Amino acid sequence: MAIVMGLDQHRVQITAEWLDTETGEIGRARVSPAHREDVRRFLQRFAGQRLEAALEATTGWRFVAEELRAVDAEVHLAEPAETAARRGNKKRAKTDRADARHLRELLMIGRLPESWIPPDHLLDLRAKVRLRHTLVDQRGEWQQRIQSVLYHHGFPQRHGLLTGENRAWLEALELPSGAREQVTVALTMIDALDAQSAPITRELRLYARRQLGCKALMKHYGIGELTAVTILAELGDTRRFSSSRHAVRYAGLDITVHQSDQRRAPGHLSRQGPPALRWALFEAAQAARRPGSPDRGYYDQAADRLGGNRACLALARKLLKKSFHTLRELGDDALLPA
Template identity: 75%
Template structure:
């Protein structure tokens, strides 16, 4: 390497510091405004040179990586929390210039804690998965607000208010004008979210049916449906980056924290240091995998006796994640390949039949998983 650079990016400005390893000269620059055009002008001077760059995996890293690679740079994406921890416990002056220098020094010393940079199609898939998860959370929040308003005014509890005669029942409740307005707005927001969710869900399910890694998960494990499979694929990505399945569990945030000193041990809780969409998908899969007829029913019952139903589902979610890790790791590069485009049938030709795995249990589980995905939505 001839040039080693550290970058600290923010919405208003980007600070860069680089070292010429041949001459020992250190240079600095500040890019303002911090947009693609400004970054492109700044990087033009490095075209054709040997350049290695370290930057944190914070908001805005994607376009920076794209522009850096366009000039031939080797990019290293740093994990923010671990990078900050390497500063030590002493209180030192902190500035954008100091952060850029910190990234450069860690890269030069070979101590930079790196994050995986997914290919573009996985990044796009991850964005859609997280968008759907956000819409689902908002959908749930508005439903909870309706339930809170009803209880606040003494109405009896009723579930599935948006289905069947639920809307008629809501309209018949004796509510004051303000409460009626709250419920009307909430129902309008739910209807608007449903309009956005329907095509997005259809697109993700179609992606899962045509992608090798997702199909392997769907046909292998009871509880993993199309939406769960595509979420696991998007968030886990290349499982070869994890040393073992425990690292994958830790990445998901489903691991139980430990704080122990001498004979004192605090009760553990979920770390939740990972993608929320991945935890949601695995927990929904565990809810299906605990049903009678599932191969994991016995494991769930044993865990429920010791831990209770909720914690047993979390234990089952961790087990499903470990299985997904091994399956995707064994697939190697095939696990990340983009989905195969299906040819459009010509006029008068029959539509292609869906591929069958030949396993009755796999087909039955797939149907069950699809129904579970619909219920989860």
């Protein structure tokens, strides 16, 4: 290696520290404002040299990585939580310069906890999947607000509140003016969210029908078009995981455990992973527990021991392991754009 660099990125400025491994010279710089043009101007001094750079997978990493690749640099994306953990518990000064040096040193000794950098088309697909997931979440939040207003004024809870029949029932209710305004605003917001999410949902469904990896995932009972495209976008190249258990941990579906000597207390789901991926797997598990499903027996056995909700989570982990092996067997073809 000729030059090894660590980059500590923030919205206002980027702090860089690099080491020339041939001369031993250390250089430092601060790029402010942290915009694409300023980063490009800073990196031009390294054009034509062999450069390896590490930066954390925080908001804004994509354009910095693109500019690094433009000067033929080798980019390493660090996982933020594990990178911070490797600083240790000893109290010491934490500055932007120290963070940049920490990244550079971890990269040099081969201990940088790296995150996978997806290809550009998969990053765009992931952004679209997460956008739809956010819109659907917000729709559910507004629906819960309506249920809360109704309960506050003594009306019974109704499932399927947004069907035509229940909407007519809502409009006929005698509510105080303040409550009526809350319901009206919530329904308006839900209609607006539906208008935004409908074309995205349609586009994702069409993509899933044409994309090789999605079509392979949909062969598993319970995984449909939307869940398949979400699993593909969030899981990505499964060959980067050494086993299916690591994929489960990546999804945040693993169970936390606290053990000391003879005491061992199982906890809750770690939830340290993409929320959209957990949503897709749980939705697929709910479909896969239906009578007639090949996994119905597995679900019944788990439900007898754990209850229905935890059995669904166990089935979600099983579907994730199947998806892991399916995409792994396809290799590079699994991620080809439709």
